[in-house]
Amino acid sequence: MSFNKKSIKVFAPATVANVVCGYDILGFAVNQPGDEVIMRFTDGKGMTISKITGDNGKLPLNPAKNTVSASVQHYLNHIGKPDVGIDIELHKKMPIGSGLGSSSASTVAGLFAVNSLFDDLLTNKALVPFAMKGEELACGYGHADNVAPALMGGFVLIRSYDPLDIISLPFPEDMHAAIVYPEVDVPTKDARQMIRSKVLLKDAVTQWGNVAGLVSGLFMKDYDLIGRSMTDILVEPTRSILIPDFAKLKSLALRNGAIGFGISGSGPSVFALTKDAGTAEKITKKLQQHLQSISINSLAFVSEVNKKGPIILD
Amino acid sequence: MSFNKKSIKVFAPATVANVVCGYDILGFAVNQPGDEVIMRFTDGKGMTISKITGDNGKLPLNPAKNTVSASVQHYLNHIGKPDVGIDIELHKKMPIGSGLGSSSASTVAGLFAVNSLFDDLLTNKALVPFAMKGEELACGYGHADNVAPALMGGFVLIRSYDPLDIISLPFPEDMHAAIVYPEVDVPTKDARQMIRSKVLLKDAVTQWGNVAGLVSGLFMKDYDLIGRSMTDILVEPTRSILIPDFAKLKSLALRNGAIGFGISGSGPSVFALTKDAGTAEKITKKLQQHLQSISINSLAFVSEVNKKGPIILD
Structure with a gap:
């Protein structure tokens, strides 16, 4: 594995979960709004959050309590790099508590960023369980109907949560x-x-x-x-x-x-x-x-x- | 309208309703077993049932109580021919009370026969509500998850009962x-x-x-x-x-x-x-x-x- 990038900036999209009748099992992503994460390797040990903008001070800078860093930590543990030094900047570009998957967009941006820094070790679909850990922290339960479409784009069906079974659905191009x-x-x-x-x-x-x-x-x-x-x-x-x-x-x-x-x-x-x-x-x-x-x-x-x-x- | 056929013999298929998870909304038809109806115009007024075989005497010969004739009567009323003379022979080729849409196969055979005698006035899909009347008589409620696949073949989704909204689904050819x-x-x-x-x-x-x-x-x-x-x-x-x-x-x-x-x-x-x-x-x-x-x-x-x-x- 080569650390071929020292810094990366990622956008992850907002999502519409449920899609009216599909409570807890359907969701789709949109091109805007969404959140941005800038992530870089540091010489230190463990994670830091150096900056959060656009949250009106609502989100914690403590890496153990922030959903982005907490999800990224799960990822790092999984790939056997729990102590790698990583700094996160989170730029909220969408309202918190809006029902548009705000925490999901941030978490997904963080996971996509860290996975890119590690040369796309996992597929986007394989990142879903890590993002669900972030949702658990943010919402009290680990749902997937925001994070799965945010990671995979398009319309997504969560056929089952146990075991997790995620299906990409087609949709009309112009919708x-x-x-x-x-x-x-x-x-x-x-x-x-x-x-x-x-x-x-x-x-x-x-x-x-x-x-x-x-x-x-x-x-x-x-x-x-x-x-x-x-x-x-x-x-x-x-x-x-x-x-x-x-x-x-x-x-x-x-x-x-x-x-x-x-x-x-x-x-x-x-x-x-x-x-x-x-x-x-x-x-x-x-x-x-x-x-x-x-x-x-x-x-x-x-x-x-x-x-x-x-x-x-x- | 020309009465171009004096007599017709029809087969209608058994059906598997629910398909495990789709209680009341999914069903599919099979090639066998199924029931046969022979229908002919008579010189009389109204319906008669001249013969039922394969039912061990379980089904009523009284046209007002038999689900086949009752459904056909709804059809005849609808097309403005309530008093036309029609005789029905019903040959049960499948077990009654088996969970295979036995009443549905008989009713659908009858409706397909009468619609054929009247030069296919209605599409098969348009016959579904008439067949549901037969199901109401047979089972106590007018479900469509047997009669719709029996009439339309293949896999069928009843998206909604009110209003009735029926969708044909594709399926693997070899299934x-x-x-x-x-x-x-x-x-x-x-x-x-x-x-x-x-x-x-x-x-x-x-x-x-x-x-x-x-x-x-x-x-x-x-x-x-x-x-x-x-x-x-x-x-x-x-x-x-x-x-x-x-x-x-x-x-x-x-x-x-x-x-x-x-x-x-x-x-x-x-x-x-x-x-x-x-x-x-x-x-x-x-x-x-x-x-x-x-x-x-x-x-x-x-x-x-x-x-x-x-x-x-x-």
């Missing part, structure tokens, strides 16, 4: 996402705790019919089927309560050409899938205007479905 | 089914009543991960993924109690090359999917030998996945 983040606070842990632990079997049947329909629609590149399947009768009715004027935002998106609309991850971000960038732009504008009219600031992002996962910037 | 019917009695109504009405959300997540995996595996023609996804933690644990030595049959099938194994519909029939006919033959032999060793008679069927749905025999 775009319109994402709007209303600036209200919805911590992931609280959003999960609101969800009932038991559900009616008949409702579960309805849900897995839609999951099967969405997956079929992705394979068939059938926008109508994708849209018809983007229905969630189990989780959305509860989580949407935390999102200002959710029903209004949904009807605005669908009236303006969205093929489907829902909550991104645990919210409060919402997203629409569209057939093209223009429709996505129009939808973000309508949603932001409405949020402004009820005095809520928001951020908006329009992107293709990300096809690459993390990339090296420098 | 075969090994079906064994242990001759014990499991009425569909009882089999349904055993199932819990509430389930843990985390179990439902596991299940829809597998549903999504099975659908992906069918599109990708990936036998391994299909097999890994054929796991049912919600319904099989309960229903399998009614099937003699279910766990033993399962391990025998998997050890002898099955890619997946489970209960067909509400049982007691079991089925394995295989990559070829030889493996399917071997599995049915092993399963029948075991059942014989515990003094249970059985019937076995080996078939490709049916690609056509019902066919005209004469």
Whole structure:
């Protein structure tokens, strides 16, 4: 193994988990927003975090408590280099607690960076379990529906968690996402705790019919089927309560050409899938205007479905 | 419209509903067994059933109570010919109450026959709601996971029941089914009543991960993924109690090359999917030998996945 790079700068993308009906098992990545990590070997022993920007001081600089360094440490232990000297700079370029896989983007950027420094010892898919350790630290449970698409790009199915079984799904080439983040606070842990632990079997049947329909629609590149399947009768009715004027935002998106609309991850971000960038732009504008009219600031992002996962910037 | 045929003989196939993880939403058809209907116009008014064979006297000859004639009557009402004279002969070529869609095969044969007599006024897919009326009469609820694959052939997804949304899925060309019917009695109504009405959300997540995996595996023609996804933690644990030595049959099938194994519909029939006919033959032999060793008679069927749905025999 050659330490052929002394420093590397990586971007990793935001992700939309659940995709309405696929609670805990589906997610996709977008081209923006995302986070950047600069990583370099040092002459010291162990990890340091020299800088974090864009987090308003929210994230810990202590390497044992930061999800990025904690995941990277798992990786280093795995490859038998637990004490190698590494410094991390984390540049948050997306809001924390937005439901867009913010912790996942940072963690994935860190893991992709360290794996690049070690000459791509592992595949991106093989990095998923390390990234899940970071999610456990950030959210209280080690889910994969953000980190897997952030690492692998595109649409991803987590068929099973035990054993971990991850499948890349196809999708229509031109599909775009319109994402709007209303600036209200919805911590992931609280959003999960609101969800009932038991559900009616008949409702579960309805849900897995839609999951099967969405997956079929992705394979068939059938926008109508994708849209018809983007229905969630189990989780959305509860989580949407935390999102200002959710029903209004949904009807605005669908009236303006969205093929489907829902909550991104645990919210409060919402997203629409569209057939093209223009429709996505129009939808973000309508949603932001409405949020402004009820005095809520928001951020908006329009992107293709990300096809690459993390990339090296420098 | 011309009454261009005075008489028609139709075969409609047996079907495997649920396909392990896809309770109420997935099913596929096989080439055998199946039922036959001979239908002819009469000079009289309304329907008659002149003959039923192979049912051991179990099925009603009264057209208002028989699922075949009742479904055909719905069709005739729909096309504005409620009083046309039609006679039906039903030849049961498969066991009743076997979990192989016996009532569905008869009903579908009848509907395909009457639609053929009326010059294919409706598509096979459009006949599904009429067949569901027959299922309601036979089983107490109007499910589609037998009648839709029996009418359309192949693998079928019922994405939604309200509104009805049916999707044909692809599958590996060479895939075969090994079906064994242990001759014990499991009425569909009882089999349904055993199932819990509430389930843990985390179990439902596991299940829809597998549903999504099975659908992906069918599109990708990936036998391994299909097999890994054929796991049912919600319904099989309960229903399998009614099937003699279910766990033993399962391990025998998997050890002898099955890619997946489970209960067909509400049982007691079991089925394995295989990559070829030889493996399917071997599995049915092993399963029948075991059942014989515990003094249970059985019937076995080996078939490709049916690609056509019902066919005209004469």
